[in-house]
Amino acid sequence: MFLQLVANGLVTGSIYAIAAVGVSLVYGILRLVNFAYGDFMAFGALIAFGVNGPLHQSMVVAALAGMAATALLSLVLDAVLWHPLRIRRAGFMSLFLASIGLALVLRQSLLLAAGSAPRSYAVNPYRVFVLGSVRLSEAQLIAIATAAGTIVLVGLFLALTTWGRVLRAMADDRALAAVAGIDVGAATRMAWLISGLLAGLAGVLAALVEYSFDPNFGFQLLLPVFAAVVLGGIGSAYGALLGGLALGLAQEVSTWSGFAGGVNPVYKPVVAFSVLALALLIRPQGFFGQARVG
Amino acid sequence: MSILASGGFWAFVGVVAGIYTILSLGLQVQFGFAGLLNFGQVGFMALGAYTMAILVVKEGWSMWLAAPLGVAAAAVGGLLLGLPTLRLRADYFAIVTIAFSEIIRYVATNETSLTGGTQGTIALGPTGTASQYNGQWAAFQTHLQHSLGFSSADATMLVIVWTVGVVLLTLVWVALRTPWGRVLRAVRDDEDAAASLGKNVFAYKLQALALGAALAGVAGLFYAWEFSFFSPDDFEPLLTFFAWMILLLGGLGRVWAVPVGAVVFGFIFAGTRFLNFAPFTWVASDERAYIRLIIIGLIILVLVVLRPQGLLGNRREMVLE
Amino acid sequence: MSPILEVEDVVRTFGAVRAVDGATFAVEEHSVTGLIGPNGAGKSTLFATIAGSLKPTSGRIVFAGRRIDRTSAYRVARAGVVRTYQAARVLTRMSVLDNVLLASKGHPGERLLGAVLRPGASRDHERAARARAHELLALVGLEAHAQAYAGTLSGGQRKLLDLARVLMLEPSLVLLDEPMAGVAPALRVELLEHILAVRRDRGITFLVVEHDLDFVMQAADRVVVMNEGRVLTVGTPAEVRTNEQVVDAYLGTAH
Numbered sequence: 001m002f003l004q005l006v007a008n009g010l011v012t013g014s015i016y017a018i019a020a021v022g023v024s025l026v027y028g029i030l031r032l033v034n035f036a037y038g039d040f041m042a043f044g045a046l047i048a049f050g051v052n053g054p055l056h057q058s059m060v061v062a063a064l065a066g067m068a069a070t071a072l073l074s075l076v077l078d079a080v081l082w083h084p085l086r087i088r089r090a091g092f093m094s095l096f097l098a099s100i101g102l103a104l105v106l107r108q109s110l111l112l113a114a115g116s117a118p119r120s121y122a123v124n125p126y127r128v129f130v131l132g133s134v135r136l137s138e139a140q141l142i143a144i145a146t147a148a149g150t151i152v153l154v155g156l157f158l159a160l161t162t163w164g165r166v167l168r169a170m171a172d173d174r175a176l177a178a179v180a181g182i183d184v185g186a187a188t189r190m191a192w193l194i195s196g197l198l199a200g201l202a203g204v205l206a207a208l209v210e211y212s213f214d215p216n217f218g219f220q221l222l223l224p225v226f227a228a229v230v231l232g233g234i235g236s237a238y239g240a241l242l243g244g245l246a247l248g249l250a251q252e253v254s255t256w257s258g259f260a261g262g263v264n265p266v267y268k269p270v271v272a273f274s275v276l277a278l279a280l281l282i283r284p285q286g287f288f289g290q291a292r293v294g
Numbered sequence: 295m296s297i298l299a300s301g302g303f304w305a306f307v308g309v310v311a312g313i314y315t316i317l318s319l320g321l322q323v324q325f326g327f328a329g330l331l332n333f334g335q336v337g338f339m340a341l342g343a344y345t346m347a348i349l350v351v352k353e354g355w356s357m358w359l360a361a362p363l364g365v366a367a368a369a370v371g372g373l374l375l376g377l378p379t380l381r382l383r384a385d386y387f388a389i390v391t392i393a394f395s396e397i398i399r400y401v402a403t404n405e406t407s408l409t410g411g412t413q414g415t416i417a418l419g420p421t422g423t424a425s426q427y428n429g430q431w432a433a434f435q436t437h438l439q440h441s442l443g444f445s446s447a448d449a450t451m452l453v454i455v456w457t458v459g460v461v462l463l464t465l466v467w468v469a470l471r472t473p474w475g476r477v478l479r480a481v482r483d484d485e486d487a488a489a490s491l492g493k494n495v496f497a498y499k500l501q502a503l504a505l506g507a508a509l510a511g512v513a514g515l516f517y518a519w520e521f522s523f524f525s526p527d528d529f530e531p532l533l534t535f536f537a538w539m540i541l542l543l544g545g546l547g548r549v550w551a552v553p554v555g556a557v558v559f560g561f562i563f564a565g566t567r568f569l570n571f572a573p574f575t576w577v578a579s580d581e582r583a584y585i586r587l588i589i590i591g592l593i594i595l596v597l598v599v600l601r602p603q604g605l606l607g608n609r610r611e612m613v614l615e
Numbered sequence: 616m617s618p619i620l621e622v623e624d625v626v627r628t629f630g631a632v633r634a635v636d637g638a639t640f641a642v643e644e645h646s647v648t649g650l651i652g653p654n655g656a657g658k659s660t661l662f663a664t665i666a667g668s669l670k671p672t673s674g675r676i677v678f679a680g681r682r683i684d685r686t687s688a689y690r691v692a693r694a695g696v697v698r699t700y701q702a703a704r705v706l707t708r709m710s711v712l713d714n715v716l717l718a719s720k721g722h723p724g725e726r727l728l729g730a731v732l733r734p735g736a737s738r739d740h741e742r743a744a745r746a747r748a749h750e751l752l753a754l755v756g757l758e759a760h761a762q763a764y765a766g767t768l769s770g771g772q773r774k775l776l777d778l779a780r781v782l783m784l785e786p787s788l789v790l791l792d793e794p795m796a797g798v799a800p801a802l803r804v805e806l807l808e809h810i811l812a813v814r815r816d817r818g819i820t821f822l823v824v825e826h827d828l829d830f831v832m833q834a835a836d837r838v839v840v841m842n843e844g845r846v847l848t849v850g851t852p853a854e855v856r857t858n859e860q861v862v863d864a865y866l867g868t869a870h
Contacts (some may be wrong), residue, residue: 033385085599093331094598096388097542100535101594104587112584219531223396226389234385266404273393280386281378473716473724473741480706480717486668487704491718492692492784493725501727 013248014147022198028171038222044200067200074196233289311560312455320509328502337395342511368511414525625674636844707766
């Protein structure tokens, strides 16, 4: 039973991790907490549904389509909304409020276009794989394999490629990076691109695992994802990865009956936040964040 | 178009604007005057409403005792939230406040024996009964209606809400002109400078948070009385965002900008019901609800980009940056 | 004269960087003590540590016989140690008068309950505070700007406002962080005179970080020289000026 929960936790956690890296990259470059991120994920999931359902394409094609569409959306929004705000030297508050307005517009547009009826991908929910004492559905297996692969890829990208180093450098000290000759505009677009791809992927995987989803599910994911980013330390992509995994595991494992009966599963999101709150009390900057002065 | 002429409808809009005025006033104290990024205001509203309803239905309390306790519960909620979190960075704090209001909604949804769960306040009493917390209030309202000679309950509620609203607005306005208010504004503008002047920044922030929460609690009470029934989903983050939009509309850092923002918001929200012309007629009427919210979202975006100081704000005093 | 401030072996690290690396010195009461050193010597960090906005990694700071190294910034200010910032941190969105009024000590109206329950006491204190604030503004020559937003003041004027605020706080020790920075030469003389007058008339002790060595030579009784996080030497301005180690330290960095 415990191992099953660990496996479930890894599934949830790796999805959180992917999404959290996307949030973190954008925050690192733009100091923008993208409140519309959850709806980006929903957008990706729905596009994938459109490709998988009515167009009868395989999940792989659908997922790629969802990712590409979300990346495109991110870039378009940067040009249309975030760039004008940057030109006006908008501060943190303006950006936060704008992302809330954007979230509202995006979610309601999705509801308008797709309706609130739940939908599912064309996968078999009853196909189960058994590994020892752990049972995973086909969806969960796909999710964890894809997510694991993505995490490794993202980790390697950040560590080894020039772009990866550029993005990390900018998250550390944007002014310094600009002075060092980094093309801030190109780096910004790269961050949105990757962030969009990751959001699309996370959305598709989350929808896959949940089996049935509607346009509102993005917001439910958003809060644990933000919690993961904060836990990992705002601005640190590696931290976001760790934070996502840690929270996913904590959430699932907390329901284990070995922990004095375990937490009621409906309260899993509350667990995520309790973990976050506790962690912040002990270490206010998260795993890898920069300490607050004074 | 006959609904346009219906006084009852506009009275209802006025009541909602009044409730939002009180809710947003709380937010104005927290953000406009203390600089706190509270995105969980609706959670305090829920605390006020639920505390009152639970005390009336389950404990048989008089409404007039339960109501102040509801406000107190909201204020205590503010204290409990603020104590561990106010020392966090602004962006962390904002996220934690959203989590706070969502956790409250979660608990309200799942602790069915305490709150009636997803069925809402109707299920507060023993199973099988449809309970009502509004009896005393309805009686009071009817009594007042007759005394004042009004023809409709809506008009009466309108008067009550706005009377309380104006009283609260005045109290807040007066409080902010005291030396206490002066320190609060200093904390908002530069908390390190305020600390170097010997001010206990944390204490002031906590007080502002709790006061704003209490005001949200009052808004919650009026929400409960106006609709005579509510469920956890009534207290979703969307309401907090409406309150933020009202602040943006009216202007940050000005007490009397709040009712202006709320009334304009009320008109926008209600006005979008009357989109009985193309291209809006192309969509089904229930889908127009989505369009209304899209319009509101777009308005927030436009305001943030073009006029962050709101309708009445002073650009020099603009708090947004 | 006894030391009003004792800094004992204070260390402050940021990760691997030892910004302050074991600083020890004492500040005599009623003195104007200069704190100089090349850029990066750790002066600002030390200031922040004394004022309480940073906690030292190790070491002791004793003010008037009380340890303050673990005390939070606002309590340090209340204890009588007031710090000014290099760029005077006036509250730009409030009036000049309000800026000074904020510095009023022990105002019952500033407590929420006090404002509500003791309106009489609050009004009285406010009246007295206003009178004193106007006095101080007149002293620094800003009386005419009392109602203007502090944000409209020039750099030099903001320093004067800062001074008025400091005086309102009735401190025992003032930490002046580069008071001459960004101030027009003509105004520097006036500022110096104010500082010396305040020391003379009110007995306030000043610890001044300053790059303008002319100022330090003219105003300081003693000078503490820091380099690379440690105290290099302490002496009178004349002694320090001719000290070889000090000259080396300065020549070694861009100034």
